[in-house]
Amino acid sequence: MLDPYKIREDFPILKRKISNHPLIYFDNAATSQKPKQVIGAIKNFYENHNANVHRAVHTLSQEASELYERAHEEVASFINARGMEEIIFLRGTTEAINLVAYAWGLRNLKRDDEVIVSLMEHHSNIVPWEILSKINEFNIKYAEVKEDGTLNYEAFEDMISNKTKIVCISHVSNFSGVINDVKRVARVAHDYGALTLVDGAQSVPHLPVNVKDLDVDFLAFSAHKMLGPTGIGALYGKREVLEKMEPFQGGGEMIREVSFDQMTRRCSITWNDLPWKFEAGTPNICDGIGLMEAVRYLRRVGMEDVKAHECMLTEYAMQRMQECQKVEIYGPRDTSIKCGIVPFNVEGLSSHDVALFLDNYGIMIRSGFHCTQPLHQIFKLKSSTRVSFYIYNIREEVDRFVEVLKEIE
Amino acid sequence: MLSIEDYVARIEETCGEERNFIVIFKYDKKEQAVSKILKKAKIEKSISAIIFELTFKGVSFRLYGTGKAIFRNLKEKSELQNVLTDLLL
Numbered sequence: 330m331l332d333p334y335k336i337r338e339d340f341p342i343l344k345r346k347i348s349n350h351p352l353i354y355f356d357n358a359a360t361s362q363k364p365k366q367v368i369g370a371i372k373n374f375y376e377n378h379n380a381n382v383h384r385a386v387h388t389l390s391q392e393a394s395e396l397y398e399r400a401h402e403e404v405a406s407f408i409n410a411r412g413m414e415e416i417i418f419l420r421g422t423t424e425a426i427n428l429v430a431y432a433w434g435l436r437n438l439k440r441d442d443e444v445i446v447s448l449m450e451h452h453s454n455i456v457p458w459e460i461l462s463k464i465n466e467f468n469i470k471y472a473e474v475k476e477d478g479t480l481n482y483e484a485f486e487d488m489i490s491n492k493t494k495i496v497c498i499s500h501v502s503n504f505s506g507v508i509n510d511v512k513r514v515a516r517v518a519h520d521y522g523a524l525t526l527v528d529g530a531q532s533v534p535h536l537p538v539n540v541k542d543l544d545v546d547f548l549a550f551s552a553h554k555m556l557g558p559t560g561i562g563a564l565y566g567k568r569e570v571l572e573k574m575e576p577f578q579g580g581g582e583m584i585r586e587v588s589f590d591q592m593t594r595r596c597s598i599t600w601n602d603l604p605w606k607f608e609a610g611t612p613n614i615c616d617g618i619g620l621m622e623a624v625r626y627l628r629r630v631g632m633e634d635v636k637a638h639e640c641m642l643t644e645y646a647m648q649r650m651q652e653c654q655k656v657e658i659y660g661p662r663d664t665s666i667k668c669g670i671v672p673f674n675v676e677g678l679s680s681h682d683v684a685l686f687l688d689n690y691g692i693m694i695r696s697g698f699h700c701t702q703p704l705h706q707i708f709k710l711k712s713s714t715r716v717s718f719y720i721y722n723i724r725e726e727v728d729r730f731v732e733v734l735k736e737i738e
Numbered sequence: 739m740l741s742i743e744d745y746v747a748r749i750e751e752t753c754g755e756e757r758n759f760i761v762i763f764k765y766d767k768k769e770q771a772v773s774k775i776l777k778k779a780k781i782e783k784s785i786s787a788i789i790f791e792l793t794f795k796g797v798s799f800r801l802y803g804t805g806k807a808i809f810r811n812l813k814e815k816s817e818l819q820n821v822l823t824d825l826l827l
Contacts, residue, residue: 689788697753736785
């Protein structure tokens, strides 16, 4: 079983005080804190191995290349992909989804085709498809969400048809923490010849994810939500799907050859192998290595234990928050279908008021729409407050949070 | 000549129907800003002397001892800037 007290020793920031109160960081769905191992890996790279990757023959470049490639391999292994050729490093989940939209969608989606997007999506899995639909004139159908915040699978299965080309869905809702049965969604999508793009920003950091078992075609996630640095993330894509796709961006690194034809006066280009075909330009080498260190850290802790710890905290928090008269919690209470997120409001107060109040006591939580405005509209919420947990959070912090929440009332 | 920029580090405008402005005062000026505001605005309610429910010229807002304030029901940012000018200068 995970020992959060021991884990806390690895996170320097948790020693901080805010307004003379010990820091309580409950905004993990937005970004996670970083352990000294990740910070150390970044420092070590710049102090000892920094060079550009691939092509150069000198020692430093070879070291940097090996580390960067190993980072791909370890990330692939973390989600049980077949190999590093299925892992593309990008800036994060948003860029990964945009890659799918532009490199796959722009060429494959035509008028009268349909894209299914769930209504619980983060804006990053809505906006690229809306933008692209204005260019390619395909239709977007939004899959309904039930009153308890879970996906309406029956409605989704009624909605899908042979016109559907891709289904875009989050693995875990960043508003409610609801875990979607993406394996079921992928199976149905494949029955209709459609692909599945899964936003794994809230699942890969918090629960065991096995892409072979889920059988999804794409999975996007960000390092910064899983103990790693900002500015790096990954797109998993099935090799056979990625091989058929054209590049997302053009530049160095993603090409094997650019040859000038004297007759046609044009350049002909052959693409590099996967995954480099999709990584144009000098990549974010150092943060890729930071992500590798984050993955190593999570593996040492064990993803089953990560999930169990967060479920325990979520259950405990929901139970303790019920002691507050004016607090309304949204989404399901059953922690077997949700991850470590609790959205709520305090009657008579805006979510920002609640967040600012808690900030006075060193408690960092999120307020607003959490980039899920359509879902808030469905729930008829002007905004909401959200607490989200991670491996370094402890029950005593939940107790303190509830104590302060009672003061607001 | 002082301006509100001397006191204010950032103004966050919240999105959606419930459009609020969150004002974050500069770290080294926050005590001065809080003190000036408390002198000019009417205190409707105070919680532990660190959170104040205030009104000023018909505008209601909440001020936090941490150097942040939330202004509600303002239509434009210019309206907020006028209120801040009157409160701080």
